[in-house]
Amino acid sequence: MNTAADSKHVSIVNAKKSDQAETKTIYSVQNFNLWYGNNQALYDVQMDIPANKVTAIIGPSGCGKSTFIKALNRMVELVPSVRMNGSIYYDGKDIFRPKYKVEDLRTRVGMVFQNPNPFPKSIYENVVYGPKTHGIKNKKVLNEIAKKSLKGAALWDEVKDRLQENAFGLSGGQQQRLCIARCLAIEPDVILMDEPTSALDPISTSKIEELVQTLKKDYSIAIVTHNMQQAARISDKTAFFLNGEVVEYNITDKLFSYPDDKRTEDYITGRFG
Numbered sequence: 001m002n003t004a005a006d007s008k009h010v011s012i013v014n015a016k017k018s019d020q021a022e023t024k025t026i027y028s029v030q031n032f033n034l035w036y037g038n039n040q041a042l043y044d045v046q047m048d049i050p051a052n053k054v055t056a057i058i059g060p061s062g063c064g065k066s067t068f069i070k071a072l073n074r075m076v077e078l079v080p081s082v083r084m085n086g087s088i089y090y091d092g093k094d095i096f097r098p099k100y101k102v103e104d105l106r107t108r109v110g111m112v113f114q115n116p117n118p119f120p121k122s123i124y125e126n127v128v129y130g131p132k133t134h135g136i137k138n139k140k141v142l143n144e145i146a147k148k149s150l151k152g153a154a155l156w157d158e159v160k161d162r163l164q165e166n167a168f169g170l171s172g173g174q175q176q177r178l179c180i181a182r183c184l185a186i187e188p189d190v191i192l193m194d195e196p197t198s199a200l201d202p203i204s205t206s207k208i209e210e211l212v213q214t215l216k217k218d219y220s221i222a223i224v225t226h227n228m229q230q231a232a233r234i235s236d237k238t239a240f241f242l243n244g245e246v247v248e249y250n251i252t253d254k255l256f257s258y259p260d261d262k263r264t265e266d267y268i269t270g271r272f273g
Ligand SMILES: Nc1ncnc2c1ncn2[C@@H]1O[C@H](COP(=O)(O)OP(=O)(O)OP(=O)(O)O)[C@@H](O)[C@H]1O
Pocket: 036, 041, 059, 060, 061, 062, 063, 064, 065, 066, 067, 068, 079
């Protein structure tokens, strides 16, 4: 006789099959290795990141989560000692190919960091900064971009009457949503988030979590998080990193309910980390 757990397992496996059948891959990472000087931080990473889903990256401190997502927009190359091999395909194109324009990648892939980092400018100027840098000068167009991006980041209602005030006057949670609005203003396809809620209070955290759920209709999201409950709540797929390797990558329900690897089970049940 099938138990309730068996039925749940079957439905997770079926969900996984249909997930694989229907979802477009936005990033395909193949045999990717990365070193800082002589220290290897990523080992043979293989991962297809689905479009219009939330992919969580979890694992203990120092396991390579940030390094991995910073490789996805080639930001990691800003560290002079970095060496890499293997491939990362974004939308079918190898981002490390010599002719690949990193500027194109940066306009299609936005990033939100752990600590909100608005510029010392007005709320309005923060949002329109990217479009202005890309040459948009028309005030009406910029106003529309500002409104649309702030609405997209669920911040418009809170700031619409104070757009010219300095962004530092906002709360930490509002500043983080402003950084998301700034990222939306360049109309990216992908949003990379590196522990975006770790500096926020629980209410601001839940606002960002709700926002991530809304944003995935229009954007592909990869989020690094230390918070396993958060990964379980908001992501469709989860990758568990350990010592620079992807130990397990699966649909989130499956990974948290029936992990394939003992190390994943030990981590998600709090035996280490
Ligand atoms: N700029 C750097 N120069 C040298 N080594 C680095 C650099 N950044 C990270 N590392 C090393 O690479 C490894 C992976 O670090 P990374 O920051 O990617 O891990 P993480 O999983 O994001 O950690 P945390 O959860 O603590 O943020 C670590 O051993 C770290 O010391």
